[in-house]
Amino acid sequence: MPALTTNSDGKNTGSPADVPALRVVNLRKRYAxxxxxxxxxxxxxxxxxVGLLGPNGAGKTTTINMILGVLEPSGGRVxxxxxxxxxxxxxxxxxxxxxxxxxQLPGNLTxxxxxxxxxxxxxxxxxxxxxxxxxxxFDLVRLRHTKCGLLSSxxxxxxxxxxxxxxKPQLLLLDEPTASLDPSAAQIIRERIKxxxxxxxxxxxxxxxxxxxxxxxxxxxxxxSHGKVLLxxxxxxxxGEHGSASLEDLFIRVAREPLxxxxxxxx
Amino acid sequence: MxxxxxxxxxxxxxxxxxxxxxxxxxxVSWVAIDIVLWGFxxxxxxxxxxxxxxxxxxxxxxxxxxxxxxxxxMGVSTAFLEDVWSRNFLNLFxxxxxxxxxxxxxxxxxxxxxxxxxxxxxxxxxxxxHLQFFSLGLxxxxxxxxxxVFGITLGIFGSxxxxxxxxxxxxxxxxxxxxxxxxxxxxxxxxxLPQWMQAVAHGLPPAYVFEGMRALLxxxxxxxxxxxxxxxxxxxxxxxxxxxxxxxxRHAVRTGLLARYxxxxxx
Numbered sequence: 001m002p003a004l005t006t007n008s009d010g011k012n013t014g015s016p017a018d019v020p021a022l023r024v025v026n027l028r029k030r031y032a033x034x035x036x037x038x039x040x041x042x043x044x045x046x047x048x049x050v051g052l053l054g055p056n057g058a059g060k061t062t063t064i065n066m067i068l069g070v071l072e073p074s075g076g077r078v079x080x081x082x083x084x085x086x087x088x089x090x091x092x093x094x095x096x097x098x099x100x101x102x103x104q105l106p107g108n109l110t111x112x113x114x115x116x117x118x119x120x121x122x123x124x125x126x127x128x129x130x131x132x133x134x135x136x137x138f139d140l141v142r143l144r145h146t147k148c149g150l151l152s153s154x155x156x157x158x159x160x161x162x163x164x165x166x167x168k169p170q171l172l173l174l175d176e177p178t179a180s181l182d183p184s185a186a187q188i189i190r191e192r193i194k195x196x197x198x199x200x201x202x203x204x205x206x207x208x209x210x211x212x213x214x215x216x217x218x219x220x221x222x223x224x225s226h227g228k229v230l231l232x233x234x235x236x237x238x239x240g241e242h243g244s245a246s247l248e249d250l251f252i253r254v255a256r257e258p259l260x261x262x263x264x265x266x267x
Numbered sequence: 268m269x270x271x272x273x274x275x276x277x278x279x280x281x282x283x284x285x286x287x288x289x290x291x292x293x294x295v296s297w298v299a300i301d302i303v304l305w306g307f308x309x310x311x312x313x314x315x316x317x318x319x320x321x322x323x324x325x326x327x328x329x330x331x332x333x334x335x336x337x338x339x340x341m342g343v344s345t346a347f348l349e350d351v352w353s354r355n356f357l358n359l360f361x362x363x364x365x366x367x368x369x370x371x372x373x374x375x376x377x378x379x380x381x382x383x384x385x386x387x388x389x390x391x392x393x394x395x396x397h398l399q400f401f402s403l404g405l406x407x408x409x410x411x412x413x414x415x416v417f418g419i420t421l422g423i424f425g426s427x428x429x430x431x432x433x434x435x436x437x438x439x440x441x442x443x444x445x446x447x448x449x450x451x452x453x454x455x456x457x458x459x460l461p462q463w464m465q466a467v468a469h470g471l472p473p474a475y476v477f478e479g480m481r482a483l484l485x486x487x488x489x490x491x492x493x494x495x496x497x498x499x500x501x502x503x504x505x506x507x508x509x510x511x512x513x514x515x516x517r518h519a520v521r522t523g524l525l526a527r528y529x530x531x532x533x534x
Contacts, residue, residue, distance in 0.1 A: 031523065065526040068361035072521045090269075090363040098361055106279075106353040113282045120275030121362040147286075163358075 019082045020045050021171040021203025022067065022096075027076035029062050029227075036062045038227040039076070044171065044203040049194070051214040051235060052207045054224035055255035060207045063224070064173050067205070068098055081170045094122060097167055099160040100175035107149020111140050111159050114148055115166065122167040134162040138192075154185035161189065165196070172196070172204045178213060186210075190217050211248040221247075223254045230254055268371065272364045276372025277379075280346050284380070294380050295387040298334045302388050305330040306396035324484050327398050329453045329477060331388050336414040336421075336473060337444040338384040342377025343422025344429075344440055351434050356528045366516050370509065373426070374419055381418070403483055409494055410476045416501040417472040420508045421447075427512040430519060433528075452477050472501035 022044040029037040037059040044050045052060050065071035067078050069085050069092070078085045083092040105114045112131060119127040135141045138158040143151065148159055157177060164172060174193065178186035194217055196202050208214050214221060215235045223231040231238065231254065235247050244250035284290050309322040316322070350356060359369065392398040401407065425440040432439075450464055451473035457465055468474035475497030479490040519525040 029523075061526075062523075065523070068357075070357060070360050070520060070526045071523050072517075090365060093361065093363045100357070103357040103361075104354075105358065106355050108286070108349075108353055109279065109282050110286075113279075117275050117279045117282070118358070118362065120278060121272045121359070121364045123269060123271040123363070 021048075021081060022205060023077075023079045023082065024063070024067065025077045025079075027063065027066060027078065028074045029059075029066060029071065030074040036227050037066070037073075040224070040227070040229055041076075042222055042229065042232070044205050046170070046203050047197050047201040048220065049197050049204040049206055049218045051218035051221035052205055052224060053211075053214060053221050053251060053254075055251075058224040058255075059227040060224055061175060062227075064098070064100075064175055064205070064207070067173060068096070069093060094167060095169060096171040096173065097122075097164040097169040098173035098175070099157070099164040099177050100173075101177070101179045102175070103160075104156055105148045105159055105163055107147060110145050110147050111135070111151070111162075112144040114159065115163060118163050119166050124166055130166060134165060137165075138162045153180040154182070157181055157185070157189060161192070168200065169202060172202050174204060174206045176208055177206070178208070178210065186213065193217065211246070211251055215247050223251070225254050225257065230257075268365070268368050269363075272362075272368045273372045273375065276346075276364070276369060277375050280349065280372075280376040280379075283349060291383075294338070294384050298338065298384045298388045299391055301330055301334055302327070302391040302396070306392065309396065323396060323398055325481065326454060327392055327396055328400065328480065328484075331392055331398070331400070332411070332414055332476065332480070333444075333448065333451065333453045333473070334388060335381065335385050335411070336418045338381040339377055339415055339418025340421035340425065340444060342380040343373045343419060344425045344437075345380075346373045346376040347422075347426040348429065348437060351429060351437070351528075354528075356525060360520075360525060366513060370423060370512065373422070377419065377422060403480070406479070406483060406489055406494070410479055410497075413472050413476050413494070413497045413501050416498075416505050420501065420505045423505075423508040423512050427508070427515040430512070430528075431515045431524075447471060447473075450474065456481060470500065470504075472497045472504070475500065 020043040024043070025041050027037055027040045028035070040059070040063060042050070052063065054060050062071065066073045067080070067085070069089050080092040081095045083095065085092040109117065112135065115131045115134060116127060119131060124130050135144055138161060140155070140158060140162060143155060143159075148156060151159060157180070161177070164174075172193075177193070178189055181189065190213060193204065193206075197204050206214070206218060218235050220233065221231075221235045221238065222229050231242070231250075233241065239245065239247050239250045242250055242253075244253060305327050309326045312322045312326070350359060389400060393400055421443060425443055428439055429436050450460070450468045451471050452460065452468055453473070457468055457474060457478055460468060475493045479493040479497070482488075482490045482493070516525070519528070
């Protein structure tokens with residue numbers, strides 16, 4: 001993993017095509033006696049969908065929170081579009097966005113009010129037109145005046161994704177975006193997100209416990225356990241490479257494996 | 268500081284007020300009840316005292332100014348609590364919004380909401396109880412500014428306490444003005460208080476304001492020294508409150524409190 005090389009503004013001067021959407025270098029988070037994230041390094045390229053997998057408590061959400069700047073790492077660095085978030089938080093976060101089941105849009109504002117509110121937070125130029133575009137794209141036009149708290153799970157997910165795309169992010173973080181959706185709604189959302197990566201060259205970091213979904217969507221996966229990256233590779237070939245019948249079997253083995261330094265090698 | 272994110276914070280509060288008359292009603296009704304209650308008390312005191320002393324400016328004027336200060340504080344705190352209640356911290360602070368922009372948005376919101384309360388109080392106090400509020404001229408504006416700054420200080424400090432100790436600690440916030448009012452000497456001269464209470468009062472800008480206002484009403488020369496002292500204490504305390512809030516925010520980012528706040532908000 002190459003070290004970050006940035007100028008005084010925390011911005012890499014390399015060509016945009018070479019610049020990864022996300023670079024995480026030796027990231028650590030320690031609380032008193034617990035190490036939640038332990039020396040994690042990875043990149044997400046433009047147009048790539050990377051799955052961050054692991055059992056509950058593996059450190060996935062902690063990693064995402066550090067990438068979003070709402071949790072200070074104990075060590076290591078995070079760069080979005082090669083802008084160091086610790087040095088230039090606002091500029092880095094202008095190029096990222098997220099949607100998570102545990103961070104729903106305020107339920108007491110309507111869909112369009114929420115999009116305008118967040119659009120201003122991200123200083124979106126031509127906000128009115130951008131909001132209309134997203135309402136159309138996510139089939140929210142008829143719900144524009146409905147309070148988000150009154151939407152169904154699927155509609156709330158679509159509204160959260162519309163908010164997450166307001167700033168046309170270089171990096172999109174999705175923490176279990178389809179967790180509360182029925183299979184049909186989940187499939188529609190997956191297709192939309194896949195087209196985002198291919199059409200807009202957006203780098204996507206995706207967490208999910210649905211291995212079928214991960215196999216269908218992700219170009220690459222990282223298995224996290226006890227705060228460490230144990231495995232990394234193509235979700236369609238990785239199970240075979242490690243003697244597992246499916247990604248789900250591999251997940252279960254990783255989740256139940258006691259942590260040791262060479263656990264990745266054993267698998 | 269970028270103006271668009273500040274406008275976003277203010278716009279969110281405007282949306283909430285526009286869509287909910289129950290949020291607007293208390294801004295006017297509580298202060299109106301205070302003015303009516305104290306208006307009749309002063310009328311009664313004027314008839315029974317026999318001293319010829321007019322209680323309207325001292326008592327009703329005092330109530331009006333103290334309520335103004337309290338409303339400013341409530342304006343900041345309530346705008347902040349709207350984000351606590353709707354579990355919106357993760358969405359807010361994972362955006363490019365800076366903490367200074369957020370506070371600026373809360374303060375502007377408070378100015379709008381408390382002006383509404385001030386207008387209601389002035390209409391009632393001057394129209395029904397013949398309070399000659401503007402007869403004091405420019406010094407009144409100067410003293411109002413000191414109360415305004417102190418109200419902002421209390422609001423920021425109270426919001427910091429809630430951020431540090433969790434949503435349930437909002438119950439520490441509401442009684443704050445009542446706790447301070449005996450020391451602020453709203454209705455009586457500072458000399459009425461015992462020595463230890465006078466010592467505490469010297470740390471409270473409203474004590475200088477009310478002492479100064481009484482001097483003006485009694486026809487004594489303009490109390491420039493009191494105004495200067497009150498302004499100095501108010502400015503120092505405002506800076507301390509902003510510093511305190513910044514420290515609490517950094518602590519919340521370091522310890523993961525900010526990231527966990529959404530989950531705790533639901534508890």
